[in-house]
C-alpha cells in the first residue's frame with residue numbers, strides 16, 4: 001500500500017504552473033509552493049490548487065511534513081537548492097538540466113546517498129511509457145543491431161540576453177536547455193556511454209551556446225549526431241536506425257507514438273502512454289521509488305548525460321561565471 005507523500009514546488013514559473021495544473025487535473029495533490037515573493041506564491045497556490053503558500057524556499061523546506069520537492073527554477077540554482085533540500089531531509093525531483101556540470105551532480109548524489117534520499121531528474125524521456133516499449137522492441141531484435149542515432153531540436157527564441165535561455169548567469173544556452181533532451185534520447189538507446197566526441201558551437205553575444213552540432217561514438221561503434229539551435233525551428237525528431245529497420249520519434253520529449261520503417265518502406269506505428277500525462281508519469285515514478293516499490297534506473301542515465309554535457313562544454317571553452 002502506497003504511503004501518501006506531501007509534495008512541494010520551488011518556483012512559480014512556466015513549468016511549475018504546468019506541473020501543478022496537470023497533477024490537479026489528474027486528481028493528485030500538491031501540498032505547498034514557495035516563491036521568492038510571497039504574493040507570487042499566494043497567487044500560484046490560488047490559481048493552481050496548491051494547499052499552502054510559502055514566502056521563501058527556506059521556510060517551505062523547514063516544514064517537516066513535506067517529503068518530496070519539485071525544483072522548477074533556472075538551471076543556475078538547481079545545485080544550491082538540491083543541497084538545501086537534502087540538508088532538510090527532502091527527496092528531490094529536479095527539472096532538467098539537473099545541474100550545470102558533473103562535479104555538481106556528483107556532489108548531490110554523494111550527499112543524497114549519505115542521507116538516504118532519492119534524487120531524480122524530471123527528464124520526460126525517461127518516464128514516457130513509449131520509451132520503455134521501444135526499448136523492449138529493440139531488445140527483442142525489431143530493428144536488428146543498433147547502428148546510428150540522429151536527433152534534431154531547434155527552438156525559435158527572441159534574442160533577449162536576460163532570458164533564462166540566453167543569460168550566462170542563469171546558465172542559458174542550447175545545450176542545457178534543449179540539448180539535454182537530445183542527449184538523453186541518445187543515451188537512452190545507445191548500449192554504452194560514448195567515449196569519442198566531436199563538436200562545434202556558435203556562441204550568442206552573452207557567451208552561451210546558441211547553436212551546435214555534436215557527434216558521438218562508443219566502443220561498440222554505435223554513433224549519434226545531434227543538431228541544436230535556439231534561433232531556428234527544427235523538428236524535435238529522433239531517429240534510431242539498426243540493420244533491419246529505423247524508428248522515427250517526432251516531438252520526442254513527450255512522445256506517445258513512433259514509426260518503424262522497414263527497408264521496403266513499409267511502416268508500423270507503435271503507441272504507448274499519453275503526451276498530456278508526461279508530468280503525471282514523473283510524479284508517479286517518484287512516489288514509487290520513494291515508497292520502495294520501484295528501483296530507480298534513471299539516475300545513471302542522468303549522470304552519463306551530464307558527463308557528456310560537461311565534456312562538450314569543455315571542448316567549446318564555455319564556462320558559466322559562477323562555475
Ligand SMILES: NC(=O)c1ccc[n+]([C@@H]2O[C@H](COP(=O)([O-])OP(=O)(O)OC[C@H]3O[C@@H](n4cnc5c(N)ncnc54)[C@H](OP(=O)(O)O)[C@@H]3O)[C@@H](O)[C@H]2O)c1
Pocket residue numbers: 010011012013014015016034035036037040041072073074075077095096097122124164170176177
Ligand atoms: N520539463 C519540461 O518540459 C520543461 C519545460 C520548460 C522548462 N523546463 C525546465 O524547468 C526549469 C524552469 O523553467 P521555466 O521555463 O519554468 O522558467 P521560468 O518560467 O523562468 O520560471 C522559473 C522560476 O524560478 C524561480 N526563480 C528562482 N530563482 C530565479 C532566478 N534567479 N531567476 C529567475 N527565476 C528564478 C522563479 O519563481 P519565484 O521567483 O516565484 O520563486 C521563476 O518563476 C528549467 O530547469 C527548465 O529547463 C522544463
